[in-house]
Amino acid sequence: MFDTRSGALPTSAAGVPGGLRGGWYPFWSAAVVAAAGIVVAVQALRLPQADEGVFKDRGALTDLVRFILPMVVATYLMSDKLLGFYLASGAYVTYYAWVVARYRWYWALLGGVAIPLIVYLVFEVGFKALLPKSVFYPTTPF
Amino acid sequence: MDVLGSLAGGFGIALQPHNLIFLLAGCLLGLIIGVLPGLGGTSGVAILLPISVYIAAANTPTTAIIFLAGIYWGALFGGVVTSILFNIPGEPWAVALLFDGYPLAKRLGKPGVALSSSFLASWVGALFATVLLTFLAKELADVALRFGPAELFAVFVLSFATLIGLGAESPMKAVMMVAFGLLLAAIGFDTITGEPRLAFGQIGLLSGIGFVPVTIGLFGIGEIIASADEAGIGYVEKIAAKVGLKDILETLRALRQRIWLVAANGVIGFFFGSLPGHGATAGSFLGYGLARQWSKNKEDFGKGEISGIMAPQAAADASAVGSLVPMLALGVPGSPTSAVMMAGLFIWGLQPGPLLFIDHPDFVWGLIASIYVGHFLTFLICMTAVPLLALIMRAPHGILTPFIVVISVIGAYSLNNEMKDVAITIVFGIIGYWLRKMKYPLAPLVVALVLGDSTERELRKALIGSHGEWSIFLTSPISAVLIALAVILLALPLIGQYRRRRAGTGATPSAHA
Numbered sequence: 001m002f003d004t005r006s007g008a009l010p011t012s013a014a015g016v017p018g019g020l021r022g023g024w025y026p027f028w029s030a031a032v033v034a035a036a037g038i039v040v041a042v043q044a045l046r047l048p049q050a051d052e053g054v055f056k057d058r059g060a061l062t063d064l065v066r067f068i069l070p071m072v073v074a075t076y077l078m079s080d081k082l083l084g085f086y087l088a089s090g091a092y093v094t095y096y097a098w099v100v101a102r103y104r105w106y107w108a109l110l111g112g113v114a115i116p117l118i119v120y121l122v123f124e125v126g127f128k129a130l131l132p133k134s135v136f137y138p139t140t141p142f
Numbered sequence: 143m144d145v146l147g148s149l150a151g152g153f154g155i156a157l158q159p160h161n162l163i164f165l166l167a168g169c170l171l172g173l174i175i176g177v178l179p180g181l182g183g184t185s186g187v188a189i190l191l192p193i194s195v196y197i198a199a200a201n202t203p204t205t206a207i208i209f210l211a212g213i214y215w216g217a218l219f220g221g222v223v224t225s226i227l228f229n230i231p232g233e234p235w236a237v238a239l240l241f242d243g244y245p246l247a248k249r250l251g252k253p254g255v256a257l258s259s260s261f262l263a264s265w266v267g268a269l270f271a272t273v274l275l276t277f278l279a280k281e282l283a284d285v286a287l288r289f290g291p292a293e294l295f296a297v298f299v300l301s302f303a304t305l306i307g308l309g310a311e312s313p314m315k316a317v318m319m320v321a322f323g324l325l326l327a328a329i330g331f332d333t334i335t336g337e338p339r340l341a342f343g344q345i346g347l348l349s350g351i352g353f354v355p356v357t358i359g360l361f362g363i364g365e366i367i368a369s370a371d372e373a374g375i376g377y378v379e380k381i382a383a384k385v386g387l388k389d390i391l392e393t394l395r396a397l398r399q400r401i402w403l404v405a406a407n408g409v410i411g412f413f414f415g416s417l418p419g420h421g422a423t424a425g426s427f428l429g430y431g432l433a434r435q436w437s438k439n440k441e442d443f444g445k446g447e448i449s450g451i452m453a454p455q456a457a458a459d460a461s462a463v464g465s466l467v468p469m470l471a472l473g474v475p476g477s478p479t480s481a482v483m484m485a486g487l488f489i490w491g492l493q494p495g496p497l498l499f500i501d502h503p504d505f506v507w508g509l510i511a512s513i514y515v516g517h518f519l520t521f522l523i524c525m526t527a528v529p530l531l532a533l534i535m536r537a538p539h540g541i542l543t544p545f546i547v548v549i550s551v552i553g554a555y556s557l558n559n560e561m562k563d564v565a566i567t568i569v570f571g572i573i574g575y576w577l578r579k580m581k582y583p584l585a586p587l588v589v590a591l592v593l594g595d596s597t598e599r600e601l602r603k604a605l606i607g608s609h610g611e612w613s614i615f616l617t618s619p620i621s622a623v624l625i626a627l628a629v630i631l632l633a634l635p636l637i638g639q640y641r642r643r644r645a646g647t648g649a650t651p652s653a654h655a
Contacts, residue, residue, distance in 0.1 A: 022332035101540025
């Protein structure tokens, strides 16, 4: 790992120790990450810790989970042969506006219909960029 | 003059109707992105990068880069509006505008003057920088053409060193981010031997981790998770703002008194921005510091002094223009935003770097000319449309946030039509949020990820050429100088720490956090 000379030119025979084969560069990158990480950890431990912790309270953490989890679920459902991009994104926008932002249900629904519709017009029709379709395709156009 | 002829040709391209339309669209989108807190210029460019692929396919890459650059210029102007009117920076580079912009608007009751002086300074500062870019970019590229692997590797090392040495709050965290970026870039096939590595048997990982989904995740998704966490963004204090003729006249008078300050900041900002890795944000703080240093009445700063608006804004815009220099001349991004633009160049099939001037002069000069046009257009829009821009702040958050998620997903997916990239975006969105919260700088990560493959290739080419002797980096005079500069830059934070430790005992480093 240290000797660059023995194998500066990659040899075709595998298993030659040392030298610059594919793993040399990632190894040293990772070594630097680890070394710098140790220094950062030591520095952090030597400083006085803040009292309140990383999150203000439990509420902040649950808010975060309530934000991230639906996003992960929605993007998973956007895959081909599941709900597809348009249905899943519409559901996600509606959910977010209604449940998280506490809009009235008809405004939330309006957003959930309008955004996928605009995206459909711009991407599918305008740019001819095809996004993942639902399991109902081609019965429905999305 | 050769340069003027090329520039005229560039104007011929930039002023073609379709290029003008995309420039205008870019500037407008940039303004909107800039005004919206939680969406920055870098994320704006990253999210719209996939759209630029279609623009490049339907027109030329020149149109695409003009569009992306327009977003950058628009965001530069737009970020300021909320800083001045609402005391909320729409962009990191608008933070320095809080110090004097908001007091001038609120306490002295001159929002029109505050806005117009920032717009005017942006434009004038950028103008100086663009003139410098016009005359220096080609010269730099000619020098860069003589660079071999050793010199190029030294340039990359220097750009990582500037990211670590200057501006970073915690240099070690920056080191970690650079190495992490290099490591991520190494995933997939080894560029020299063709060996698969770090793929852990996953076929999807063999093609590597693309920097576009990562950047969209880190900046687009990461920023909205962060703002969902911080909350409180919904609160907006209304200040009626309109730029009237009287304000413009007062601003012009103010500019006449400060023209040297603005010019100096334009020039300094340009050179500062052309250091790899630094964009508008650092430039803007530098400009504010310089204006204060040079001012005779320092006590006016922080109370609505116009110099405190004009200087940082001129420097910020000039740095943004300057950050295009290393991209065009060396193939090294000058700022996180230009790193994303550079990613665009790769995707459109162009190799950023000095050969652009020879192989694609239309592209380079069209871009340079569009900077003149774009800044002027944005300036005009800003002067007339301030009330509208202020309205954007009231866009409903409950729709906007999921909309950004949706757009980010489209951006990640449509590059290769693969859900794998969407997964990468979401994962890096969460990682980006966490890194942000833990105060890790994201710029080094993105720049290292973009440069990772080239860095490795040049390093190993140099070592192959020298039969494994590291001395190659010191025997070539150019690379020796660059490496020496890098070492000095890396030593700067250590010297600073040493000084602070000697100067006082009371201040803990966390006080700056």
